[in-house]
Amino acid sequence: MWVSVDLCVVPLGVGLSLSSYIAACKNVIEKTGLDYEVGPNGTAIEGDWDEVFACIRACHEAVHKKGAARIYTTLKVNTRIDRKQSFREKVPSIKFALNSEG
Amino acid sequence: MWVSVDLCVVPLGVGLSLSSYIAACKNVIEKTGLDYEVGPNGTAIEGDWDEVFACIRACHEAVHKKGAARIYTTLKVNTRIDRKQSFREKVPSIKFALNSEG
Amino acid sequence: MWVSVDLCVVPLGVGLSLSSYIAACKNVIEKTGLDYEVGPNGTAIEGDWDEVFACIRACHEAVHKKGAARIYTTLKVNTRIDRKQSFREKVPSIKFALNSEG
Amino acid sequence: MWVSVDLCVVPLGVGLSLSSYIAACKNVIEKTGLDYEVGPNGTAIEGDWDEVFACIRACHEAVHKKGAARIYTTLKVNTRIDRKQSFREKVPSIKFALNSEG
Numbered sequence: 001m002w003v004s005v006d007l008c009v010v011p012l013g014v015g016l017s018l019s020s021y022i023a024a025c026k027n028v029i030e031k032t033g034l035d036y037e038v039g040p041n042g043t044a045i046e047g048d049w050d051e052v053f054a055c056i057r058a059c060h061e062a063v064h065k066k067g068a069a070r071i072y073t074t075l076k077v078n079t080r081i082d083r084k085q086s087f088r089e090k091v092p093s094i095k096f097a098l099n100s101e102g
Numbered sequence: 103m104w105v106s107v108d109l110c111v112v113p114l115g116v117g118l119s120l121s122s123y124i125a126a127c128k129n130v131i132e133k134t135g136l137d138y139e140v141g142p143n144g145t146a147i148e149g150d151w152d153e154v155f156a157c158i159r160a161c162h163e164a165v166h167k168k169g170a171a172r173i174y175t176t177l178k179v180n181t182r183i184d185r186k187q188s189f190r191e192k193v194p195s196i197k198f199a200l201n202s203e204g
Numbered sequence: 205m206w207v208s209v210d211l212c213v214v215p216l217g218v219g220l221s222l223s224s225y226i227a228a229c230k231n232v233i234e235k236t237g238l239d240y241e242v243g244p245n246g247t248a249i250e251g252d253w254d255e256v257f258a259c260i261r262a263c264h265e266a267v268h269k270k271g272a273a274r275i276y277t278t279l280k281v282n283t284r285i286d287r288k289q290s291f292r293e294k295v296p297s298i299k300f301a302l303n304s305e306g
Numbered sequence: 307m308w309v310s311v312d313l314c315v316v317p318l319g320v321g322l323s324l325s326s327y328i329a330a331c332k333n334v335i336e337k338t339g340l341d342y343e344v345g346p347n348g349t350a351i352e353g354d355w356d357e358v359f360a361c362i363r364a365c366h367e368a369v370h371k372k373g374a375a376r377i378y379t380t381l382k383v384n385t386r387i388d389r390k391q392s393f394r395e396k397v398p399s400i401k402f403a404l405n406s407e408g
Contacts, residue, residue, distance in 0.1 A: 001162065006347035008382065013220040016274050016388060019396075023403035038400060039345045040393035041312035041382050049162075053155045056179075060103065060151075064183050070220050073179040074278050074382065076314065076347050079162050080172040082322060087346035090325075094344060097329035108245035110280065115322040118286060118376050121294075125301035140298060141243045142291035143210035143280050172322050176280065176380050178212065178245050184220060189244035192223075196242060199227035205366065253366075257359045264307065264355075264385050273388040281362075281379040285370050 004046040004087050006076040009059055011068030024066050025059040032058075037087070042076075044087040049079075106148040106189050108178040111161055113170030126168050127161040134160075139189070144178075146189040151181075208250040208291050210280040213263055215272030228270050229263040236262075241291070246280075248291040253283075310352040310393050312382040315365055317374030330372050331365040338364075343393070348382075350393040355385075 011021045025043070029036050032055045034047040045052055056075070063071055078085075113123045127145070131138050134157045136149040147154055158177070165173055180187075215225045226242075233240050233249060236259045240249040249256055260279070267275055282289075317327045331349070335342050338361045340353040351358055362381070369377055384391075 001159065010214065010216070010276050012214070012216065012222070013218075016217040016386070018216075019399040019403040020406075022400045026400060026404060037346070038397055039347075040343070040350045040396040041345075041384075042347060044346045049159055053159075057103065057151055057155075060179075060181050064181070069184040070182040071180070072214055072276075073177075073181075075175075075177040075179060076380065077158075077162075077175040077177060078173070078347075079166070079175075080322070081166050082171040090346040091344055093325040094328045094332060097325040098332060100326075112316065112318070112378055114316070114318065114324075115320075118284070118319040120318070121297040121301040122304075124298045128298060128302060139244070140295055141245075142241070142248045142294040143243075143282075144245060146244045174316050174378075178278065180245075182220070192244040193242055195223040196226045196230060199223040200230060202224075205363065253363055257363075260383075261307065261355055261359075264383075268385070268387050274386040275384070277381075277383040277385075279379075279381040279383060281366075281381060282377070283366050283370070283379075284376040286375040 001049040001079060002046070002084055003049045003052050004044070004078045004085070005052055005056075006042040006044055007056060007059070008042040008074045009063060010072045011063050012070040012072055014068045021063050021066060021068060024062045028058045028062050029055055035086070046087055103151040103181055104148070104186055105151045105154050106146070106180045106187070107154055107158075108144040108146055109158060109161070110144040110176045111165060112174045113165050114172040114174055116170045123165050123168060123170060126164045130160045130164050131157055137188070148189055205253040205283060206250070206288055207253045207256050208248070208282045208289070209256055209260075210246040210248055211260060211263070212246040212278045213267060214276045214278075215267050216274040216276055218272045225267050225270060225272060228266045232262045232266050233259055239290070250291055307355045307385060308352070308390055309355045309358050310350070310384045310391070311358055311362075312348040312350055313362060313365070314348040314380045315369060316378045317369050318376040318378055320374045327369050327372060327374060330368045334364045334368050335361055341392070352393055
């Protein structure tokens with residue numbers, strides 16, 4: 001099953017600056033070969049369900065290993081069986097809808 | 103790795119009443135033997151990471167099979183390595199904090 | 205406009221125990237007179253849109269005042285114009301759906 | 307109070323294609339003059355708390371008016387009192403962290 005997610009990993013108890021932990025996740029995701037894009041409030045990742053969730057688990061493991069004892073992650077998980085949709089089509093389809101409606 | 107999640111499955115394109123789809127998820131979760139509790143805005147589930155996410159995948163499969171072509175799920179995912187915490191301790195610990203502070 | 209939300213306030217940079225901050229939010233919510241229920245992964249609150257969001261703002265202010273310099277909150281926000289639905293009906297309606305389908 | 311949010315509005319009971327509803331939200335946000343950026347899984351918006359939440363309310367009103375009887379929105383809400391941070395700094399700060407660590 002194909003899945004497209006938005007991943008936002010928040011380590012707790014490590015102070016106010018989280019960017020080095022997000023960077024550690026980016027390294028983990030990069031190594032999987034899954035298609036992804038880092039955004040300001042989350043990272044879009046997509047691929048086979050089991051590969052995507054193995055990647056998310058690996059992100060948790062990397063952030064714990066880096067010193068965060070507690071992690072709070074939020075996920076948006078999109079699946080559809082009518083057709084395959086990539087996260088890369090979403091922003092263009094909104095722009096297309098805007099133009100269509102004038 | 104132990105994980106405690108909040109699961110909220112929203113089928114799209116199936117009309118306004120979603121409770122039969124949530125009921126289908128409840129049946130899937132019940133069969134796994136994982137500890138869970140249905141709430142008004144999500145279902146708390148906890149257990150081993152791989153079992154919990156296999157359960158969430160099975161929920162998506164059940165809701166698609168029931169006729170929803172598209173699903174939008176939101177998840178809150180909690181892991182900690184300092185100690186094991188069950189979702190069942192959380193509400194009591196908030197009450198304890200309230201009493202402690204008078 | 206009537207709104208039913210799930211509120212989860214996560215203070216950052218304050219260590220691993222968050223229950224005293226959630227307790228502070230509970231006090232804020234209690235004073236508003238809005239209907240609410242604390243759950244393991246979030247607090248259900250409902251009422252008039254402006255009152256509910258004024259309450260959420262007051263929660264952020266209380267948690268900052270208590271010492272958290274940074275807050276990451278997740279919200280699920282439900283509105284509907286076909287009929288009024290309380291969060292208190294949701295769990296019973298799932299049970300009803302389960303029984304109806306046998 | 308300054309706030310930076312991630313907004314994801316999901317209309318229910320309107321079929322599988324949501325882009326025209328998201329486009330309607332984009333129009334609403336554009337008119338407010340708030341800084342924003344549409345992403346694949348949500349729209350980053352930031353500004354004064356009351357203005358941002360008035361904008362989110364206006365999005366709900368616009369999507370209901372366009373025909374959606376029920377809306378399920380998820381929000382990530384960031385506030386901090388130590389310093390002002392724009393969503394536009396987040397992706398660069400992750401890249402900076404990656405480079406710093408080699």
